[in-house]
Amino acid sequence: MNIGNLGHTSALYVWNGLCVFWGTSFKTDPHAHNTLQLVFDIEKEFLLKDTTSEWVSFSAAIIDAEHIHQFDSNDSIQLFLYLDIESKYAKLLSEKYLQKGAIKNLKKLEVLKSNSNFLKQLLVQNNCNEMFKGCQSILQELLDLPENEPIDARVQQAIDFITKSPIKNFKVKQIALEVGLSESRLRHLFKEHIGQSIKNFIKWMRVIDSLNDVLKGGKLINTAYDYGFSDASHMTRSFVEVIGVPPSKIKTYEEETRIITCKDISHFSLSTRIINNTEVSETTKKIKL
Numbered sequence: 001m002n003i004g005n006l007g008h009t010s011a012l013y014v015w016n017g018l019c020v021f022w023g024t025s026f027k028t029d030p031h032a033h034n035t036l037q038l039v040f041d042i043e044k045e046f047l048l049k050d051t052t053s054e055w056v057s058f059s060a061a062i063i064d065a066e067h068i069h070q071f072d073s074n075d076s077i078q079l080f081l082y083l084d085i086e087s088k089y090a091k092l093l094s095e096k097y098l099q100k101g102a103i104k105n106l107k108k109l110e111v112l113k114s115n116s117n118f119l120k121q122l123l124v125q126n127n128c129n130e131m132f133k134g135c136q137s138i139l140q141e142l143l144d145l146p147e148n149e150p151i152d153a154r155v156q157q158a159i160d161f162i163t164k165s166p167i168k169n170f171k172v173k174q175i176a177l178e179v180g181l182s183e184s185r186l187r188h189l190f191k192e193h194i195g196q197s198i199k200n201f202i203k204w205m206r207v208i209d210s211l212n213d214v215l216k217g218g219k220l221i222n223t224a225y226d227y228g229f230s231d232a233s234h235m236t237r238s239f240v241e242v243i244g245v246p247p248s249k250i251k252t253y254e255e256e257t258r259i260i261t262c263k264d265i266s267h268f269s270l271s272t273r274i275i276n277n278t279e280v281s282e283t284t285k286k287i288k289l
Helices: 086-099 117-123 128-142 155-163 172-179 184-196 198-215 220-226 234-241 246-256
Strands: 013-018 020-022 031-033 035-041 044-048 054-057 060-063 067-071 076-083 101-104 257-267 272-275 284-286
Touching: 013 128, 020 198, 031 035, 031 067, 035 086, 035 117, 035 128, 044 246, 076 086, 076 117, 117 128, 155 172, 155 184, 155 198, 172 184, 172 198, 184 198, 198 220, 198 246, 220 234, 220 246, 234 246
Parallel strands: 013 257
Antiparallel strands: 013 020, 020 076, 031 272, 035 060, 035 076, 044 054, 044 067, 060 101, 272 284
């Protein structure tokens, strides 16, 4: 994503497996996400274009995963939610809104009528929990959400072990021993209850925890070893896979975009790719949020 003059008028929230971004003044190249994307305009309308249409105005839209499109903020401010396609939310949204096309206009939905200041209030949040509650409210209005099924106690125990361990250089086998399961059974249960592989979950936690040290100016090589990466190159690959930005450039991005790491709530996996032209090809790169 080619970001324009953001100043300090944008923010990137990073949970384990979920990113929320808001910002303005940018126009993208043709690209596709492997996540389902929700976009809400705060002030007026943004513009979308895909391979079958010219630029079209939207105040809110849902965009299917892997759908090639271009985005123009139209000098307005937008809130973006990225949901993993394996999550229950993405599946329900896709079933409800994307049966007849890859882009759906959401302008008539109650989420935009219930409180005219709701989206603006979200933008001033510096609190992970409040931002997450706001995102949950949006999803609740878009969907009749089923009650959450309780997480298996052993999966919750594994999550607690991963999130609370200061040094994350452990293997899945070690976690399985801690919770009294075989490695294969733990992998299966974790995927079933969380919608994300335990390996990917650990990678996200390493990135989130180390991101805080990077933001404080810690040396990359030391930070890499402290958080369980095999070396600085491994850490760089993980950062690009998770948030699209290498750790060496995080401080530069922080000058333009407020970066807020959140790790108390765990949700979906996320990665995004940008395509060099409107034809799908093997030449892709991570999109930089």
